[in-house]
Each structure stands twice: as structure tokens, then as C-alpha cells.
Amino acid sequence: MVCPRGFSVVFLSALLHTVAPWGAHPPERPRQCDAPKTQSDMNSFLWRVNRAPPHPPSYLFGTIHVPYTRVWDFIPDRSKQAFRNSRNVFFELDLTDPLTISKLTSCQLLPHxxxxxxxxxxxxxxxxxxxxxxVKHMMPYWMTADQRGRGLYADYLFNAIAGNWERKRPVWVMLMVNSLTEWDVRSRGTPVLDLFLAQEAERMRKTTGAVERVEEQCHPLNGLNFSQTVCLALGGVVGLGL
Structure with a gap:
């Protein structure tokens, strides 16, 4: 993360992007936080790592896997400025790399x-x-006019989220099911915060990288034994009232 002529920023984020902030029984729409009245009232989720001169500081910034439009207005200017000033930006995973996405898809499949x-x-x-x-039946009714205007179709969207679900490991199916709510479907097509920042970093011609490998994300969950994965999947299904 050493950058002799600029800042470095590492973006850390939670793996389980489907965790709902409103508890076990979410409403149809997530409750909105009260808007901070001033910049100083905002939690930056930004940590600075000072180094001996002439080296500039590095930063750690905590992110969350939700559509960036849900949180962008609540990120203070000092965090955005640190991002703009950075020459090197390192993310949890490189979500702009097709190979990363391919590996993430493969690691979710059952073996043999x-x-x-x-x-x-x-x-x-x-x-x-x-x-x-x-869900597949309701998908056309859940989609927004904006999504349709961007060329998204219900069948395509369903397959993008739930395609090949019968071949996935139970724990990944649980995470998938938790993201198949009307509110989440309406957000599809909007990049999550991590991906949005990665796209912005590429647009600004910053050097980007990843601090984790796909295997480091997948193996902890795939390492759960059969009874643990079945219980987690059962909890996800019961939580949705199936």
C-alpha cells in the first residue's frame, strides 16, 4: 500500500451483504436513518494510518455491500476527498475483473x-x-420502470440472481434467498458501493488491486459441515415465512 507520491486507500467490507440492518423481520422498505444535519455529524468510517515523513498517510475505509445510492449521501466529504486524492486503491476483491466473478460463481457450486x-x-x-x-412469477411486478428502460427483463434478472440454484451449496442458496425481496430486486442494476468505487477508480485512472483472493472468501463458508449448512439454509427459509 506504499505510494510515494500520493495516498493509498484500502476498502474493507463485510462478506455477507445480505444482512438486513432492521432485524429478523424487515418491512417492505428499509427504514431510513435520520439525515445528519452537518458534515461533522456523519460517521466517516475512515481510519488514517500515519507514517513517518515524507511518506503520506494511508487510509482504511469501511464499506457495505448495498446499492451505493442508499448510502452515498451519508458518506462525509472527507472520506470522498481521501478517495479522490488516492493514487492507489485496494478493494476486498476486484469486482471489475471477469475472472473474479467467474471464480465466485464456481466456488458456490456443489462438488461432483x-x-x-x-x-x-x-x-x-x-x-x-x-x-x-x-419470486419468478412476481419479478415482472417488482421491477421498476427505470430498470425496464435500461433493457432489463424479468427472466434475465431472475436468472442473473437465481440461475442454476439447484447446483449451489445450501449456504449460498440461503444468501441468495435473502436477497430475493421486492426491495432488493428494485435495486438491481445499481452498483453496490464497492463496485461503484472500483468503477470510479478505473474512470479516474487510479491503480487498483485486491487484498483478498476469492478462495479466502469462499472457503470459510464452504468449509461448514453438512448439518451447519442445512441449519443455516433452514433458518433463511423459515425467516422468510416459506
């Missing part, structure tokens, strides 16, 4: 061609399939 239907209890599998059929 296994299928969820043979792993999950019959009743749980039936409820899960019923719910996903319901």
Missing part, C-alpha cells in the same frame, strides 16, 4: 455434480422451490 434435491430434506427443498417459483 451434486444437486440440492439430493441433499436437502424433502420438505425444505419443496418449500424452497415453491418460493423461488413465486
Amino acid at each position: 455434480g451434486e444437486n440440492l434435491q439430493t441433499l436437502l430434506p424433502r420438505d425444505l427443498y419443496r418449500r424452497l422451490k415453491h418460493h423461488l417459483d413465486y
